[in-house]
Amino acid sequence: MPVDTRLTYDDLCLLPEDGKRREIIEGEMFVTAAPLTPHQRAIMRLSIVLGSFIASNRLGELFGAPFDVVFSQFDVVEPDLLFISSARSHLLTSKNVQGAPDLVIEVLSESTARVDRTIKLKLYGKYGVQEYWILDTDGPAAGIYRRSAEGLELTAHLSVNDDLTSPLFPGFRLPLRKLAD
Numbered sequence: 001m002p003v004d005t006r007l008t009y010d011d012l013c014l015l016p017e018d019g020k021r022r023e024i025i026e027g028e029m030f031v032t033a034a035p036l037t038p039h040q041r042a043i044m045r046l047s048i049v050l051g052s053f054i055a056s057n058r059l060g061e062l063f064g065a066p067f068d069v070v071f072s073q074f075d076v077v078e079p080d081l082l083f084i085s086s087a088r089s090h091l092l093t094s095k096n097v098q099g100a101p102d103l104v105i106e107v108l109s110e111s112t113a114r115v116d117r118t119i120k121l122k123l124y125g126k127y128g129v130q131e132y133w134i135l136d137t138d139g140p141a142a143g144i145y146r147r148s149a150e151g152l153e154l155t156a157h158l159s160v161n162d163d164l165t166s167p168l169f170p171g172f173r174l175p176l177r178k179l180a181d
Helices: 009-014 037-056 086-091 113-117 119-127
Strands: 021-025 028-032 060-064 069-072 075-077 081-085 103-107 131-136 141-148 151-158
Touching (some): 009 021, 037 060, 037 081, 037 103, 060 086, 113 119, 113 131, 119 131, 119 141
Antiparallel strands (some): 021 028, 021 075
């Protein structure tokens, strides 16, 4: 009988804490370098504005990396930001998220853009993420994907003069230009 050589969440947990961001997709490890200043700036700004809106409206919780999202023993990711609605708070454990967040946000960097736009898009669609934002600090720009019968579909491509909005956050509006330098 052949031995399964795919990495699992248990394997991931055995690795030393060295500050590197590690994810497993279909049993394959992806290691990401620390993000650059524009990436960090966009995440912080979005965290403050969106996090405040979520908290003041008691919609759920916003989390930032590093925080494991465990879809299966072979699929574990650390999105830049993720939202878990109050109705789905049962997915939260003291250690990680067990299942699909309502919203996943990835900010592109040179080392992650290809994976974020392809492999992670498919993964998030497969496991039932309701909405996926891919933010590009150049411009800035954003691709907004929402759940459909076929998985995640691109529903909006935003540019610098557009606003980030979502049916998950009624009344929330953030000018995309506020995420750039």
